[in-house]
Amino acid sequence: MAVLGLPLAFVAAWGRYLRPREKPVLKTELDADVLFEGQATTYRLTVSEALDPDIDLVVASLVRTPWFRYDPPQAAVAESVANGAVTVEVGVRSERWGLRQLEHPTVIATSVLGGYRAKVTSAEALAVSTLPLRDGFEAVDAVPRPAGLVGLHRSRRPGEGTELAGVRPFRTGDRLRRINWKVSARTRELHVTSTWSDRDTEVVILLDTGTEVGISEGIDGRSSSLDTAVRAAASIAEHYLRHGDRVRLIDTGTAAGGVRAGSGRAHLRRILDVLVHADRRGRQQDESQLARRHRIRSDSLVLVLSPLLHQGILGYIVTLVHSGCTVIAVDTLPPDVADIIDLELHDAKAWPLAWRLRLLERRAELDRLGDLGVPTVGWRGAGTLDEVLRDAARVSAAPRMRS
């Protein structure tokens, strides 16, 4: 009895003697709570500095939240107590845009020999805002109708700017600082350096959040139509705002809400902050509601980001074209949409067939839009809009015929 029981009794007595007397306090923090897609940060759990010396081990386990990848992958770390404090660090990589809360971690402190166990709770829940911006989007420096006087697009009109237009004889009204002294001295007549005026335009991004088609697998996998639309919206906004244009965001569903026209880096942040909410389930507005709620200036460049399946959106595009806007439709429908089958919900034979029929119907609708002068391009990242922007600029620069 003594031989079998004494070692166990000793271990029990040791554990009892070194039992913790104070409950530890947990503090959680993130190195960065705003990330871009694919970026990682560190989730740090610190058990208070006045930690009971009889606490031996702190085990932290994070409840894995969708769209986050952890390092270590299982997000559970056991850390020994050293110098009266313990800090557990877990790497968190965000894989999809959106605003998400990290679940409360499960933290357990144990005494020597695992004799006593205390659950440590943290008060605050941490949220990570993931902005839908990753690679740089570039487009040609062509906008159909440059309007204001602050942008970086070269205007078709001479005026104050940085782009050299040529050297011409001095005329009344020319500024003295524009005089080109070298040419003037050579020709013995006053000449001035003329420039093209720098122009901006109002770019309206029409984001269709009412429908989400396809499977979303995060930044490294397949993208749903909403993923593509939101990422494209962010990239386009960043590009045009960098070039000094005014950008407006319109949400055709009711998920994200809109952002009125503005320019500058703060405006980009405003748009990105709105876009992170686009995954909330919105309600698709019909054509008349869209036309009533969102009035767009007739000389605007409107970029429609949509899977182009809803009649309301197609009708609204037609309305915009008739009101004089330059409209470009960016097709966000995933190319493999007909192959995505949920066998529990869909018939394996009828579902692809139904999609093929719907896509044929949609093709005809897009052709009709094309006849109205609305080009449709699939989103491919940088360079997506180059060709259609050049075409639109060429068309708007051509002489107009009035009937």
Place this chain on the structure above:
Amino acid sequence: MSTSDKISQWLAQLQAMSSAHWAARSAIAVAGVVALVLPGLQPWDQMDAIAVAGAFLLVACVMLPDSLAAVLFLVVVCLGWLMRAPNDLSVTLVLTGIALLVVHLASAFAGQLPSYAVAGRQALRRWLLPATIAGLLGPVAAVAAALVRDAEVPGSLVITVAALTAATAAIWFASGQSIGQSD
């Protein structure tokens, strides 16, 4: 969560098991087998139910170290000894006692962290001293009991307990452990 989901989750956790957990569960398995097999090899007739129940409990200990299985396993093996074994001090008894201690400590270690948690060697640092002392107590108790019994001293139980207490205190203080402070 359905049964198949639970099994899938359990298999995924098994796949993601950390090295510390593998070591702890291996220790449970090896020590548990020793604690079961050694009594079976003895000349005295052990109850068959002990071996059968012990085997099932040992599997449960390895699979679910954070369950009651480890305690039940210890109880079952101890009962097997106490009910049928002769009142003799032997090496087998000492080895069984140490094996049970290892099962207990390894289960306690494995039970305090999830199977997939990353745990460093430092996590075992503060277990070494008490585990070593406890491991030594079995042989010390056996030797002390044998000495006292052979000497046929009246009140030998009191003497045995006093000697053990003194030995424990000596090992405690020799290891530099102070009272009231663990570090």
